[in-house]
Amino acid sequence: MGPTLGSIDANRRAPAEQAQATRRLAQRHVRHFLADFRELELRWPGAYPRIITGGEGAHLFDDAGRRLLDAGNHLGAGMIGHGRRDVAERMGAQAATLEFAALDSGASHPKVVELAARLADLVPLEDPVFSFTSSGSESNELAFKIARAYHSRRGEPERTVILSRDGSYHGSSYSGMAATGAPAFRADFGPMPVGFSQLTQPSPGRCGLCDREGGCTLGCADALEDAIERHGPEHVAAVIAEPIAILQAVKIPHPDYWPRIQDLCRRHGILLIADEVVTGFGRTGRMFACEHWGLRPDIVTLAKGLTSGYAPMGATAVARHVEDAFADGPLLHLNTYAGHPVACEAALATLDVLESEALVERAAALEPVLRRELERVNEVTGRVLKISVIGLLSSVELDVSDRDDPTRVLVGLRHELYERGLIARCAVGDGVLTVVFYPTLVISEQDIVFGATALAEAVAAAVEGGGA
Numbered sequence: 001m002g003p004t005l006g007s008i009d010a011n012r013r014a015p016a017e018q019a020q021a022t023r024r025l026a027q028r029h030v031r032h033f034l035a036d037f038r039e040l041e042l043r044w045p046g047a048y049p050r051i052i053t054g055g056e057g058a059h060l061f062d063d064a065g066r067r068l069l070d071a072g073n074h075l076g077a078g079m080i081g082h083g084r085r086d087v088a089e090r091m092g093a094q095a096a097t098l099e100f101a102a103l104d105s106g107a108s109h110p111k112v113v114e115l116a117a118r119l120a121d122l123v124p125l126e127d128p129v130f131s132f133t134s135s136g137s138e139s140n141e142l143a144f145k146i147a148r149a150y151h152s153r154r155g156e157p158e159r160t161v162i163l164s165r166d167g168s169y170h171g172s173s174y175s176g177m178a179a180t181g182a183p184a185f186r187a188d189f190g191p192m193p194v195g196f197s198q199l200t201q202p203s204p205g206r207c208g209l210c211d212r213e214g215g216c217t218l219g220c221a222d223a224l225e226d227a228i229e230r231h232g233p234e235h236v237a238a239v240i241a242e243p244i245a246i247l248q249a250v251k252i253p254h255p256d257y258w259p260r261i262q263d264l265c266r267r268h269g270i271l272l273i274a275d276e277v278v279t280g281f282g283r284t285g286r287m288f289a290c291e292h293w294g295l296r297p298d299i300v301t302l303a304k305g306l307t308s309g310y311a312p313m314g315a316t317a318v319a320r321h322v323e324d325a326f327a328d329g330p331l332l333h334l335n336t337y338a339g340h341p342v343a344c345e346a347a348l349a350t351l352d353v354l355e356s357e358a359l360v361e362r363a364a365a366l367e368p369v370l371r372r373e374l375e376r377v378n379e380v381t382g383r384v385l386k387i388s389v390i391g392l393l394s395s396v397e398l399d400v401s402d403r404d405d406p407t408r409v410l411v412g413l414r415h416e417l418y419e420r421g422l423i424a425r426c427a428v429g430d431g432v433l434t435v436v437f438y439p440t441l442v443i444s445e446q447d448i449v450f451g452a453t454a455l456a457e458a459v460a461a462a463v464e465g466g467g468a
């Protein structure tokens with residue numbers, strides 16, 4: 001048995017004074033996400049931010065030498081695991097050969113061609129064309145531009161509306177925010193771009209649309225049909241959706257949902273954009289989550305697992321029939337770092353590891369193990385409302401409606417998880433506390449057991465004990 005989660009490796013420990021100096025500078029000069037350092041300092045003086053100094057396989061290490069199971073710090077990017085020397089060496093060699101060349105004014109380079117040709121055989125699109133970006137937000141932004149331009153070039157410039165769903169996340173740019181179905185993300189930043197509209201998300205048994213006793217009757221798909229009617233199909237450019245959304249909780253749709261949505265879009269000439277930023281590259285036990293339903297969208301957006309976090313890179317892939325709309329002249333869209341050679345090499349290395357170590361198949365094989373272990377969380381907490389698992393993507397939703405301080409419980413839960421050597425993503429809303437647990441695809445069975453145990457104990461400490 002290897003070292004347990006949360007165990008300390010003294011060789012990795014930074015001197016205490018240096019660690020505190022780094023924390024002070026980080027708090028003062030670096031914007032971090034979802035962290036209120038004033039509150040954190042009051043509750044756990046000198047503990048935040050946690051300083052991550054290294055990684056190896058499914059684990060991270062912090063400046064105290066603590067070993068942490070990464071089931072969420074990577075934000076869904078981590079597929080092939082941390083600290084792969086072979087990947088780093090390939091990226092270094094690429095930087096030494098050609099660190100950068102722009103895809104501009106007739107120039108290209110071999111790595112971007114190799115990557116696009118490789119991806120063309122994988123994405124669920126007919127004879128695709130790839131625009132490379134630097135993030136998922138940019139990939140979605142470009143997908144919206146392409147959707148509107150596609151209709152405009154085909155003589156329907158009034159088709160501009162982009163439909164998305166409540167409980168979906170599509171990025172932090174203005175259009176990403178406008179498409180994201182969570183008002184909190186938009187609250188400070190209005191006015192929003194026009195032409196974006198949200199619908200109900202499928203989440204069988206929990207979406208509130210269908211009668212819970214009677215089960216899912218696909219009210220969410222009816223809602224899309226209504227929205228198309230309301231706007232008028234001649235005004236709707238595209239529907240964007242993650243095949244499986246994970247904002248707040250993992251929402252696995254009813255088996256009939258995607259075929260109906262795809263059919264609706266096709267019937268009305270509306271482009272279907274599949275946001276595979278978080279679900280792509282094996283996360284759900286298939287290379288792309290679209291494959292679970294044989295879904296053939298018109299546009300697919302990618303990022304995160306494309307390079308497994310070894311370089312920032314995304315892509316917007318369009319099917320040939322979409323690209324054909326631009327036969328009369330190329331799309332006017334520029335991006336300095338599109339197809340950055342070092343990022344391309346990171347993506348090629350990621351694909352090599354996914355294939356040679358059969359990690360997509362591994363994610364599918366570990367699904368029942370993850371489900372079995374997460375089901376044990378309820379034995380400890382008695383608060384589980386729903387467990388959702390597909391591949392190595394999972395969430396546990398917990399009832400905290402009796403707590404009048406949900407945000408305090410949430411922050412306490414993150415702390416308690418970390419203290420037990422686990423990083424997972426936590427959120428709270430409407431009396432439901434959710435833990436999204438999505439480890440790298442190299443996780444061992446034993447670490448799934450450790451992770452679920454740590455999760456259950458942390459929930460009990462944070463919810464019942466009230467945290468610090």
Ligand SMILES: Cc1ncc(COP(=O)(O)O)c(C=O)c1O
Nearest residue numbers: 135136137169170171277278303
């Ligand atoms: C489904 C989905 N789409 C888009 C994005 C935005 O990606 P990025 O943060 O790389 O801009 C994310 C990020 O979490 C995501 O989960």
